[in-house]
Amino acid sequence: MPDLKRLIDTAKKAMEKAYAPYSNFQVGAAILDNNGQLHAGCNVENSAYPIGCxxxxxxxxxxxxxxxxxxxxxxxxxxxxxxCPPCGACRQVIAEHSDHNTKIHLLTQGDGLTTFQVSELLPQAFSPDHLDSC
Incomplete structure (x- = not known):
C-alpha cells in the first residue's frame, strides 16, 4: 500500500526530530487525512515535566x-x-477526529507493524454525541 509506506516514512522522520532530552523517549506520528494529505508530529518535552506535547x-x-x-x-x-500505543489522552483526541474504522498502525524500530481500529483502542469512547444528550 503506497500511502502506508509514505505514512511510515513520514512518522520515522518526525520521530527523529522529537525533542525528548528528559525521557529519551522519541515518538513520531503521521496522519493521512480525508483529503489524502499527510501530516506529521513529534513529541516535545518540557523541563516542567510532565508538561509537553x-x-x-x-x-x-x-x-x-x-x-x-x-x-x-x-x-x-x-x-x-x-x-508504542497512544496514551489515553491521545486515544481520545484521535477518536474525536476519526470514525470507529480508522486504522492506527503501531510501528516498531524493527519495522514490525501492528494495526488496530480506533474502536479497539478506545471502546465506548466519549464523543460529541454524548454532549447532545446532556
Whole structure:
C-alpha cells in the first residue's frame, strides 16, 4: 500500500526530530487525512515535566491547520522494539477526529507493524454525541 509506506516514512522522520532530552523517549506520528494529505508530529518535552506535547496530538493539530477534518490512517512509532500505543489522552483526541474504522498502525524500530481500529483502542469512547444528550 503506497500511502502506508509514505505514512511510515513520514512518522520515522518526525520521530527523529522529537525533542525528548528528559525521557529519551522519541515518538513520531503521521496522519493521512480525508483529503489524502499527510501530516506529521513529534513529541516535545518540557523541563516542567510532565508538561509537553505528544506526537499524536501534534499530528492532529497539523492536520487541522492544514485543512484536514478526519483521520483516515495514523502511524505511531517510538524508538523502542515494542509497539508504542497512544496514551489515553491521545486515544481520545484521535477518536474525536476519526470514525470507529480508522486504522492506527503501531510501528516498531524493527519495522514490525501492528494495526488496530480506533474502536479497539478506545471502546465506548466519549464523543460529541454524548454532549447532545446532556
Amino acid at each position: 505528544c506526537a499524536e496530538q501534534a499530528a492532529v493539530t497539523a492536520m487541522i491547520l492544514g485543512g484536514g477534518q478526519a483521520i483516515q490512517d495514523i502511524v505511531v512509532i517510538a524508538k523502542k522494539h515494542n509497539p
